[in-house]
Amino acid sequence: MAKCVGVLVLIWALVGCSGLPEGAKAVEPFELERYLGTWHELARLPNRFEKDLVRVTAEYSLREDGGVRVLNRGFNTRYRQWEEAEGRAYRVDPSAAMLKVSFFGPFYGAYNVIWLSEEYDLSLVASHDLDYLWLLAREPNVEPERLRAPLKLAEGLGFATEQLEWVMPTARE
DSSP states (O other), rough: OOHHHHHHHHHHHHHOSSSSOOOOOOOOOOOHHEEEEEEEEEEEEEEEGGEEEEEEEEEEEETTTTTTEEEEEETTTTEEEEEEEEEEEEESSSSSEEEEEEEETTTEEEEEEEEEEEEEEEEEEOOSSTTEEEEESSSSOGGGGHHEEEEEEEEHTTTOOOEEEEEEEGGGO
């Protein structure tokens, strides 16, 4: 299991860069303290470091150094076991939802919240380009009509929303 998590972390570190996809804007203003806590991954664009993972959650909490502790957890359907990866994130901009995240050494990737509900219970996260996109929610089930706005934004920016993997299948029912 540690070997699988290590591979996931290494790949994430290598693909990450800073910045935003062209045309995207990070949510501003952004209250990091309200964003902390547990998020469920509803959908994502396919990527190698989350292959075969379902029931994925991300838990964010403050670190003593002012950064954010990131704990990602998911069930690997191929190996029939839970996997975890712990990382750290730091704000790139004090007022916007732009962070840099690392799961391995000095390598950081972009974590940009490009859409966020007023209630801080539904979030659309992108990396530095159109290859990485996640739809997150505080609960594993969300009314389909609530997904329209973030998905419309993603499609308008050029993300391949038709390729989204729904890892919480009940989110679209």
